[in-house]
Amino acid sequence: xxxxxxxxxxxxxxxxxxxxxxxxxxxxxxxxxxxxxxxxxxxxxxxxxxxxxxxxxxxxxxxxxxxxxxxxxxxxxxxxxxxxxxxxxxxxxxxxxxxxxxxxxxxxxxxxxxxxxxxxxxxxxxxxxxxxxxxxxxxxxxxxxxxxxxxxxxxxxxxxxxxxxxxxxxxxxxxxxxxxxxxxxxxxxxxxxxxxxxxxxxxxxxx
Amino acid sequence: xxxxxxxxxxxxxxxxxxxxxxxxxxxxxxxxxxxxxxxxxxxxxxxxxxxxxxxxxxxxxxxxxxxxxxxxxxxxxxxxxxxxxxxxxxxxxxxxxxxxxxxxxxxxxxxxxxxxxxxxxxxxxxxxxxxxxxxxxxxxxxxxxxxxxxxxxxxxxxxxxxxxxxxxxxxxxxxxxxxxxxxxxxxxxxxxxxxxxxxxxxxxxxx
DNA sequence: ATAATCTCTTAAACTGGTTTAATTTTTCCC
DNA sequence: GGGAAAAATTAAACCAGTTTAAGAGATTAT
Numbered sequence: 001x002x003x004x005x006x007x008x009x010x011x012x013x014x015x016x017x018x019x020x021x022x023x024x025x026x027x028x029x030x031x032x033x034x035x036x037x038x039x040x041x042x043x044x045x046x047x048x049x050x051x052x053x054x055x056x057x058x059x060x061x062x063x064x065x066x067x068x069x070x071x072x073x074x075x076x077x078x079x080x081x082x083x084x085x086x087x088x089x090x091x092x093x094x095x096x097x098x099x100x101x102x103x104x105x106x107x108x109x110x111x112x113x114x115x116x117x118x119x120x121x122x123x124x125x126x127x128x129x130x131x132x133x134x135x136x137x138x139x140x141x142x143x144x145x146x147x148x149x150x151x152x153x154x155x156x157x158x159x160x161x162x163x164x165x166x167x168x169x170x171x172x173x174x175x176x177x178x179x180x181x182x183x184x185x186x187x188x189x190x191x192x193x194x195x196x197x198x199x200x201x202x203x204x205x206x207x
Numbered sequence: 208x209x210x211x212x213x214x215x216x217x218x219x220x221x222x223x224x225x226x227x228x229x230x231x232x233x234x235x236x237x238x239x240x241x242x243x244x245x246x247x248x249x250x251x252x253x254x255x256x257x258x259x260x261x262x263x264x265x266x267x268x269x270x271x272x273x274x275x276x277x278x279x280x281x282x283x284x285x286x287x288x289x290x291x292x293x294x295x296x297x298x299x300x301x302x303x304x305x306x307x308x309x310x311x312x313x314x315x316x317x318x319x320x321x322x323x324x325x326x327x328x329x330x331x332x333x334x335x336x337x338x339x340x341x342x343x344x345x346x347x348x349x350x351x352x353x354x355x356x357x358x359x360x361x362x363x364x365x366x367x368x369x370x371x372x373x374x375x376x377x378x379x380x381x382x383x384x385x386x387x388x389x390x391x392x393x394x395x396x397x398x399x400x401x402x403x404x405x406x407x408x409x410x411x412x413x414x
Numbered sequence: 415a416t417a418a419t420c421t422c423t424t425a426a427a428c429t430g431g432t433t434t435a436a437t438t439t440t441t442c443c444c
Numbered sequence: 445g446g447g448a449a450a451a452a453t454t455a456a457a458c459c460a461g462t463t464t465a466a467g468a469g470a471t472t473a474t
Contacts, residue, residue: 076364084367086360099357135342142349145356150306152359153293157283159366160291160399164461183421192367197461199423371431390451404431406453 018043021066021120024092028143031136038134042126048072048113055097055111060104063121064096070117071181074109075189085190088114088178094144101127114182164193165201225250228273228327231299235350238343245341249333255279255320262304262318267311270328271303277324278388281316282396292397295321295385301351308334321389371400372408 018040048054055061067089075085089095100107101124130137158167168191188198225247255261262268274296282292296302307314308331337344365374375398395405
């Protein structure tokens with residue numbers, strides 16, 4: 001699960017408070033403050049330093065997370081041991097291995113912090129209770145799933161339709177600040193090319 | 208939007224009745240019969256002969272559809288005029304250009320019947336009213352979105368991780384009956400390869 | 415600071431998949 | 445049933461992207 005953010009990045013002063021999440025929810029569904037606090041009351045602030053793994057494949061995903069500050073990547077190893085990046089998540093994104101989280105099955109994904117990262121986390125039990133108790137949480141997560149579905153459709157079509165160079169140009173246009181935050185080898189792994197070929201593309205585009 | 212079916216294909220006798228949809232809903236959410244009939248009451252049976260287009264890109268998607276019998280493909284033209292198939296949908300799948308349908312924007316997708324196809328269709332207005340009136344419809348579509356999100360994650364990762372031959376083998380394993388229903392050029396377009404190369408792969412795999 | 419380790423670049427040989435074009439096979443339809 | 449059109453096959457030349465290997469630059473830890 002990798003959900004789109006709908007808000008601009010904000011400063012580090014918000015770390016460990018729930019204002020960013022409240023704004024994110026209010027942007028997507030009408031909700032009384034009493035119900036908002038039911039949701040935020042079940043969130044737990046956590047911190048992961050750069051390079052920490054939040055999840056390894058085969059483990060069980062016990063939480064999903066909303067990013068207050070920082071950046072993570074979600075990736076798999078293929079049968080050759082090569083890493084492939086499904087997504088990057090940054091401020092105002094939810095992320096986690098939702099299949100593992102919901103079905104209580106071993107995770108398919110690895111998740112690693114690419115920067116020092118502050119998140120709000122929800123446990124499986126709290127997630128289920130929120131779905132049962134707060135109808136706006138059902139609507140909110142429904143819209144998150146729907147938007148992720150849309151962005152995945154776009155990603156699939158870009159993979160089918162464009163050359164590596166075009167995909168890189170579109171990546172830069174869609175995420176102009178990310179290249180300053182993360183390493184090129186991870187971008188290459190997201191684009192589905194080798195770091196060597198990305199390096200060639202960059203040289204070609206510059207000159 | 209392309210939602211996974213959760214039921215086996217059934218015979219042509221079910222065409223134009225709502226039993227298949229009722230079974231599909233009951234499989235995903237608990238729902239009283241009174242609420243079921245609110246949903247099915249807003250469905251309209253439609254028939255599209257093989258090769259008919261249900262939607263062209265730039266048109267506005269006025270409906271989404273649940274397949275009772277038949278098969279459709281959802282595809283785009285790239286900047287070179289080459290077609291790329293996002294998905295095939297068959298019995299017990301929902302399909303449509305949901306972004307266009309929900310946001311009332313021009314469609315990005317073309318949708319074409321690959322067989323004579325019987326569907327149940329819901330209009331934008333009925334969709335919205337069902338969301339407002341029937342809480343189980345919110346939960347049902349939430350799970351449909353979630354499952355589509357999961358299958359899109361898998362599709363993205365397969366595109367990044369596997370060669371064309373491996374993707375074809377996995378396609379055959381996942382959809383063993385589809386190759387008898389649709390043409391190879393559409394399978395090639397779904398796999399992201401040329402029909403010529405798919406033909407080579409088939410020769411190689413057989414011999 | 416310095417060594418050690420990771421990341422990025424460069425370039426040459428290579429390969430998975432495309433392109434083009436010609437032939438055969440299947441489907442469509444009057 | 446027969447003629448036209450579309451789909452599938454084959455093969456050779458070609459190209460986008462990989463592989464391998466080696467060196468330069470940047471981070472990290474002690």
